[in-house]
Amino acid sequence: MKKTTLAGLAAGIVIATASLGVATAQETQPANPKMNIYRATPPRINDLVHTKLAVSFDYKKRYLYGKEWITLKPHFYPTDTLRLDAKGMDIKTIAIVKNGQNIPLKFKYQDSLSLAITLDKVYRNNETYIVYIDYTSKPNELHVKGSAAISDAKGLYFINPDGTEKDKPTQIWTQGETEASSCWFPTIDQGQQKTTAEIAMTVPAKYVSLSNGKLTSQKVNGNGTRTDVWKQDLPHSPYLFMMAVGDFKIYKDKWRDKEVNYYLEPKYAPYAKQIFGDTPEQIEFYSKTLGVDYPWAKYAQIVVRDYVSGAMENTSATLHGDYVQLTPRELLDAGYDAGRSTIAHELFHQWFGDLVTAESWSNLTVNESFADFSEMLWAEHKYGQDEADAHNYAGMMGYMGNPENRTKNLVRFNYADKEEVFDGVTYQKGGRILNMLRNYLGKEAFYKGLNIYLKTNAFKAGEAQQLRLALEEASGRDLSWYFNQWYYGAGHPTLKIGYKWDEATKTQTVYLTQTQDGNGFILPMAVDIYAGGKKTRHNVWMNDKADTLTFKSDVKPDLVNVDGDKILLAKKNDSKTLDEYVYQYFNAPLWMDRMEAITAATPEQGNAGARKVMLAALKDKYFGLRIQAIKGLTMGNDDVRNAAQPILMDLAKNDANTLVRASAISVLGKMKAAGMMTLFNESLKSQSYAVQGAAVNAILLQDPQQGLTLAKGFESDNKGALTQALVRAYATAGGDAEWPFVSKQFNDAGLNTKFALMPEYAAMAGRVKNPAYAQDAISQIKDLGIKYKPYGVGPRVIELITVIKTGREKQGDAASVKAANEAIAAMGN
Known part of the structure; x- marks a missing residue:
């Protein structure tokens, strides 16, 4: 599962790189007594063996009609009872299958959530039995709670089933994690359960279907439908079952002799290879790295509308939200985190999560931490160490951004609700912990340990202790200390670093304090000493909260670089001087070395050394650091401006990365320097929406009316940064005539874009003449604020509604002022 993200409100809440539920600004929540409850792994009374389903759909009623044959056996002890999870269903028949006959069984349906079935006799664990169930699933009549990772949990979703929503396809898809598969078929909805499966789906003949495993047969029926049979011959957990139905075009790829297919809406089908084309290479890379070949019959990826999370690793059939469905122009501006990291994440789950599944939600780390780690692993292989390190750092900041994360263990046996485990500790912290462990053990031993873990526990459930044992077997090293502090403990170190050079004794002292x-x-960490033109590495251990390290050196070091591999999950308060950071930028090799130096130099650009760093960073080999330097320039400083302006102009015209070009144009636009309009107008011709958007914004700053005129010319083709630029232009210089466009863009936008557009949307709502427009904006912003209030957006939403209120007061619009006051009151409750 890859969670949806909330990028934040401009000039307000920043939840960048964090997921919903991993916000940097959290409202204080009262202590929950349920946090003290030990969450035991559910006992296994019966085991699933095989699940056979025959399903059809009622689009008008939003129902699934199902017939099911479940093969089971007692786990160990004899039993004459069976409990199945079945949420919100109509149960017509439950029977034991004997000699081809269905013999009815007695059952109780408890709270419409679980079935307590009395079997026809006592069964022992060397016997299997088959239970038949005839049922109707009613997902839209079921009200169940989602989580930070999954915003809804009704299991089965009908998207635009009546075809009444313009420009939205009709689709059906499922979402099983955590325990929502039992909303569309009765099962033992536990990750530790494993079952083979066969699903016969009767669907409209005009649509395609997708499910786990192989499509083994298709039969055209006489009533405009077709029945597709999908067989999953290797056992997997119920929450990994999936179905999807709709008008998808299939792009057929392959890895070795296995099908690798991509299902997209028809208009995006021509770009399938650009979106998903790395998948065969990824499968090969992960297979070789882990020493375990991709285990399933095929690998498919499908993109659906209105998905309730980021993506889901259903066995052999990953389901993605439509944010990965991009045109070539959008892909020009799409960095690694804009879908590509998700594709890597979900694929790695096919090993960690699907082949070996967390035995309980307490041990979710063996699923999600590995998938998070894999994002960095693929970035390192495909795009280089800088991309991997930037991604790793973003994950660490996402985890640290929420103070509540400091109090939570990675392996968590006490929680109020299982959905809470899908958070920045399980994802981002867990991924960083694995990266540190790889660094400590070395890659060869680390991957050998993963190989042992996967092979030992294949098609079964696993937990962190089994991972520890596998890594110890591979490396020969005791790892209890590591797992005790990182897996079974909470928090992270805050490391204060001080230095002292003694010229008389030629001794460099390093003071470390947690x-x-x-x-x-x-x-364990590396300390690199740069002296006399060479680097010397010292591998040291900090075993106490305070430690003093001493090193001999012939000359005073130019730099002492603690955590030389930049691997520690720690907040570091480093007392390096600016001169040492300048030296670090030009001599230390890693992305974080350079990032730290740029960060230190940014507020000190009156210093010649700091300016040298900033100017050099404008040409850094990694595009993200070029952008950091561009945005950090102090252009009010004459020395900076005179040196940087020609470099910025060159970057704006020629940089290979469109986001760098856009950033350079943005800074040049704010300068309002003479002679720039030619550059801005030329940039409007770019294929990059980011570059075009930056150019529109720049022209808007020089001449608002020209910016407004230009904006109108882009209304028919705009995405991303260009859309935001058009909204900004209309909010600055437009009026009621432009409001319908702005309102539509806001309403149609995804979550991140909504929050990015919200300041301009609110400002314009305060200025337009029509009170109905203002009241609609107040309602939209209030609804978003209430929905995402638990993630810290409340204060900023109130601030923006107040902006609208102030504007309406100036116009004497009492009705809108009243609506604003009511919205603010609602946000306060």
């Missing part, structure tokens, strides 16, 4: 509350962390 200042966090509670116990200290054991930290």
